[in-house]
């Protein structure tokens with residue numbers, strides 16, 4: 001493990017050069033902001049990457065909001081961004097389904113909310129309701145705060161009848177202002193328990209979103225720097241594709257968590273926040 005020294009003047013032996021990075025992939029919550037608070041150094045770090053002229057994507061497991069929401073939120077924080085630089089798990093799910101579903105207007109049974117629906121709009125799907133007899137081509141599961149027994153029944157029945165079973169992400173919980181709420185993984189587990197079928201999960205730590213970004217950028221996976229605050233999500237996704245990884249401690253992971261985590265999951269770099277990461281990557285040149 002390469003742990004970033006706390007004293008920036010002593011930074012030596014960076015495991016790679018920032019000049020070799022062809023794509024910066026950056027998680028949002030816990031890295032760029034926490035709730036509505038921008039985290040230290042985030043606008044400056046992003047500006048620095050822009051000055052380098054290298055591609056940048058923000059990669060988030062979000063299922064609730066469309067990409068436009070993040071464009072506005074980042075703009076308000078002093079971080080200009082284009083919609084195509086944001087990959088949410090909801091957006092990636094739309095792209096994934098476009099590749100696997102046949103027909104002009106595929107049938108979908110969805111657990112999810114408006115943000116997910118907006119990201120699936122390009123498919124021109126026909127949504128089934130819980131009391132429809134027809135079996136959907138795909139059961140798509142995102143965060144649904146109105147989940148109920150009839151919805152679960154329909155999802156289970158259709159997966160048993162052969163519908164594709166897709167999870168937008170597999171997060172067991174999601175952070176809210178004052179703690180945590182049950183996440184998409186809870187619904188997936190319920191359906192998997194009933195059917196014995198495992199879902200295909202689009203979001204982190206699976207690699208679909210990052211592979212999508214790499215394909216569009218055209219760089220090699222080893223030229224990607226994945227920056228995130230969660231070892232078992234951001235960092236694991238980065239490792240799986242063969243990217244460089246940087247963990248920031250401004251989110252959910254502490255140095256103690258890192259100490260007890262298996263060595264093979266460790267990131268290439270650790271920084272307190274993006275301000276510290278900028279110092280490590282750029283000032284050591």
Ligand SMILES: [Mg+2]
Nearest residue numbers: 027029030229
């Ligand atoms: Mg995060």
